[in-house]
Amino acid sequence: MRKHLITLDDLSKEQIISILEQGKAFKEILSRPIKKIPTLRGKTIGLLFFEPSTRTKLSFELAAKRMSADIVNFSASTSSLKKNESIKDTVMTLDAMKIDIYVVRHPSPGVPYIIADHIKGSVINAGDGAHSHPTQAILDLYTMWERFGSIKGLNVTIVGDVKYSRVVRSDISGLLKMGANITLCTPKTLLPRYVIDSRVRHTFDMKKAVKDADVIMGLRMQKERQDSGIIPDEVEYNHFFGLKSHLLEHASKDVMIMHPGPINRGIEIDGEVADSKNSVINEQVTNGLATRMSIFYHFVEN
Amino acid sequence: MNNVEIKNAKVLIGGKFEKTAVYICDGKITFSKPKGKHDVIDAAGALVLPSLFDIHTHLRCPGQEYKEDLDSVTKAAVHGGYTDISSMPNTSPPADNEALINYIKLEGAVFKRCRIHPFGTLTLGSKGERLSRMGLMKKAGAVGVTDDGKCISNGTIMMRAMEYANTHGLFIMDHAEDHDISANGVLNEGVVSEKLGLTGIPEIAETIVIKRDIEISRYLNIPMHITHVSTKRGAELILAAKKDGIKITFDVTPHHLAFTDEDCLSFDTNFKVNPPLRLDSDRTFLIDLIKKGLIDAIGTDHAPHADFEKEYPFDRAPFGISSLDTAFCLLYATLTVENKIPLEKWIGLISSAPRKLLGLRPSELEEGQRANIFIFHPKNEWKVDRKTIYSKGKNTPLQGKKIKGEVLYTFNNGKMVYPF
Numbered sequence: 001m002r003k004h005l006i007t008l009d010d011l012s013k014e015q016i017i018s019i020l021e022q023g024k025a026f027k028e029i030l031s032r033p034i035k036k037i038p039t040l041r042g043k044t045i046g047l048l049f050f051e052p053s054t055r056t057k058l059s060f061e062l063a064a065k066r067m068s069a070d071i072v073n074f075s076a077s078t079s080s081l082k083k084n085e086s087i088k089d090t091v092m093t094l095d096a097m098k099i100d101i102y103v104v105r106h107p108s109p110g111v112p113y114i115i116a117d118h119i120k121g122s123v124i125n126a127g128d129g130a131h132s133h134p135t136q137a138i139l140d141l142y143t144m145w146e147r148f149g150s151i152k153g154l155n156v157t158i159v160g161d162v163k164y165s166r167v168v169r170s171d172i173s174g175l176l177k178m179g180a181n182i183t184l185c186t187p188k189t190l191l192p193r194y195v196i197d198s199r200v201r202h203t204f205d206m207k208k209a210v211k212d213a214d215v216i217m218g219l220r221m222q223k224e225r226q227d228s229g230i231i232p233d234e235v236e237y238n239h240f241f242g243l244k245s246h247l248l249e250h251a252s253k254d255v256m257i258m259h260p261g262p263i264n265r266g267i268e269i270d271g272e273v274a275d276s277k278n279s280v281i282n283e284q285v286t287n288g289l290a291t292r293m294s295i296f297y298h299f300v301e302n
Numbered sequence: 303m304n305n306v307e308i309k310n311a312k313v314l315i316g317g318k319f320e321k322t323a324v325y326i327c328d329g330k331i332t333f334s335k336p337k338g339k340h341d342v343i344d345a346a347g348a349l350v351l352p353s354l355f356d357i358h359t360h361l362r363c364p365g366q367e368y369k370e371d372l373d374s375v376t377k378a379a380v381h382g383g384y385t386d387i388s389s390m391p392n393t394s395p396p397a398d399n400e401a402l403i404n405y406i407k408l409e410g411a412v413f414k415r416c417r418i419h420p421f422g423t424l425t426l427g428s429k430g431e432r433l434s435r436m437g438l439m440k441k442a443g444a445v446g447v448t449d450d451g452k453c454i455s456n457g458t459i460m461m462r463a464m465e466y467a468n469t470h471g472l473f474i475m476d477h478a479e480d481h482d483i484s485a486n487g488v489l490n491e492g493v494v495s496e497k498l499g500l501t502g503i504p505e506i507a508e509t510i511v512i513k514r515d516i517e518i519s520r521y522l523n524i525p526m527h528i529t530h531v532s533t534k535r536g537a538e539l540i541l542a543a544k545k546d547g548i549k550i551t552f553d554v555t556p557h558h559l560a561f562t563d564e565d566c567l568s569f570d571t572n573f574k575v576n577p578p579l580r581l582d583s584d585r586t587f588l589i590d591l592i593k594k595g596l597i598d599a600i601g602t603d604h605a606p607h608a609d610f611e612k613e614y615p616f617d618r619a620p621f622g623i624s625s626l627d628t629a630f631c632l633l634y635a636t637l638t639v640e641n642k643i644p645l646e647k648w649i650g651l652i653s654s655a656p657r658k659l660l661g662l663r664p665s666e667l668e669e670g671q672r673a674n675i676f677i678f679h680p681k682n683e684w685k686v687d688r689k690t691i692y693s694k695g696k697n698t699p700l701q702g703k704k705i706k707g708e709v710l711y712t713f714n715n716g717k718m719v720y721p722f
């Protein structure tokens with residue numbers, strides 16, 4: 001295993017499968033009455049969150065606790081970094097405290113690499129700007145793999161703010177590695193002008209996008225996109241690109257509805273779709289915990 | 303000052319290399335052995351070349367001496383073979399009046415290493431609103447005007463500034479960038495920016511302004527120079543305009559000839575520069591233009607920054623490459639070694655061409671001319687690191703790398719200014 005998990009490029013297909021399989025074992029442990037295991041006893045995990053996060057941070061924290069690791073939290077608003085407190089200096093201070101794994105979230109792409117250059121432990125990227133969010137991709141892959149047995153040949157449709165999404169970049173990278181077919185559906189203003197990979201299809205028509213889909217993944221529409229004139233408004237967006245129940249008729253019968261959360265009901269996804277039996281949005285959260293345990297397991301040095 | 307004999311070198315005379323001894327006698331070049339005692343430089347394997355002129359240097363002073371000062375920038379210049387540099391006016395405060403032009407000329411001369419030819423701003427504070435005192439700045443010694451770093455977006459103001467600058471016979475340089483389009487971009491928009499999740503600066507941010515500038519230049523019939531053209535499309539537009547008889551000229555930088563946006567894949571902020579490093583197809587097109595003799599000049603856009611600034615994440619670090627120390631070596635490696643363009647075909651772009659553009663006296667390597675020359679050894683290898691570059695800005699992509707080709711001596715007006 002490589003030392004750092006910064007993008008999915010750091011993992012081979014075989015390594016991803018190994019993480020998924022181990023994740024299944026951890027998921028089983030999470031269903032037991034006593035959920036704690038001693039795997040990371042004596043190890044220290046630093047949670048470095050340079051931008052606000054609730055779900056991801058909670059998930060990492062709980063995964064670490066379930067594995068009996070010690071946890072230290074470092075939260076910094078970006079404004080305090082503007083006071084000439086360089087990332088390098090901050091991280092070198094932390095490294096002097098002998099932390100084994102750093103879980104890093106930062107609004108600027110590439111920061112996990114800067115941190116990796118200045119520490120002795122491992123870095124796990126918990127999201128850097130619009131660049132990468134590999135643990136989200138792993139949990140998404142896990143959710144598909146667990147349901148369908150294999151990801152190869154699955155038709156996965158991704159709907160929403162592709163251009164500014166780290167989740168999409170990592171999901172595409174992982175899904176292509178595992179052999180899925182990807183279709184993006186989003187207005188041109190939210191689609192990268194340069195295609196990330198020529199194997200990825202895109203359409204502006206939701207009916208076409210969901211046709212025969214095994215998985216439909218919605219993405220959060222940020223309010224600021226409307227304010228900066230990238231979409232007209234939420235009503236128009238929902239009309240053309242919202243995930244509505246009548247669209248599901250065109251998808252495959254057991255289509256799985258995914259969303260990394262938090263969801264905007266009535267904007268990118270209608271409530272009845274989010275709450276339908278096809279939806280695995282809450283299951284994704286459980287899987288996130290299991291797969292993050294598996295990632296810790298794979299990345300901690302013995 | 304001692305007279306000097308440079309022997310065993312190849313000397314670039316009239317566009318051709320000749321193996322001959324060359325003498326510096328009373329500050330002037332001569333090919334006949336002077337009487338009396340003189341120092342001898344054995345320059346076996348080296349080349350004697352006319353000294354270089356940079357049309358685009360960010361001095362950082364006054365106001366940002368933590369990035370660069372007049373001592374360090376003049377050292378970096380002569381270390382790079384330059385005896386003349388043109389300073390950009392985006393200092394703090396901006397060089398928008400005659401007092402600042404005077405300051406740069408007087409303070410720059412203190413170190414007696416190289417000459418500084420200041421540019422003034424086109425508009426007051428480079429704000430793109432009111433005209434600066436261009437006439438008085440010219441009188442104080444400004445060689446040209448530009449709002450470099452910014453671009454005047456208002457067409458009326460651009461036209462007025464050009465007409466007024468032209469009234470005083472000033473050279474006009476434009477940094478072609480539509481700031482509304484480039485907005486928060488930090489590197490070239492393309493596959494690389496999409497992969498890294500960083501906001502791109504599209505090619506059109508440059509080309510749309512070049513197109514406008516061509517039209518303004520044509521309409522007013524006033525010459526204009528576009529600096530640091532980075533795109534194939536931008537260069538094509540200018541070449542087409544030249545064919546139409548429009549008086550438009552342009553320069554490119556060494557880094558746009560040597561690097562591409564793929565170099566940013568490692569998030570190394572030393573590759574963060576504006577205009578951004580473009581695609582390999584842009585790079586090779588510009589090199590091809592040099593082969594064909596269709597580029598007017600090469601300017602470094604020397605932009606030194608402090609270490610801590612370049613240690614910010616890629617999206618927050620400042621734009622710029624520290625270039626003077628290494629520009630010639632990088633050009634030699636890129637153009638002559640990599641692309642087999644003989645040195646004598648392109649050296650004019652950083653020596654005689656910029657002087658000519660600015661209407662300054664040419665400085666040729668000829669009998670009786672002032673000895674503005676440097677000695678370059680094409681085979682010597684040296685390591686670029688914090689100690690071997692003299693600019694305060696250590697922000698060069700070559701940092702830590704070995705480069706072939708070394709400047710051994712630089713003479714300004716017959717005086718050895720490098721080594722110090």
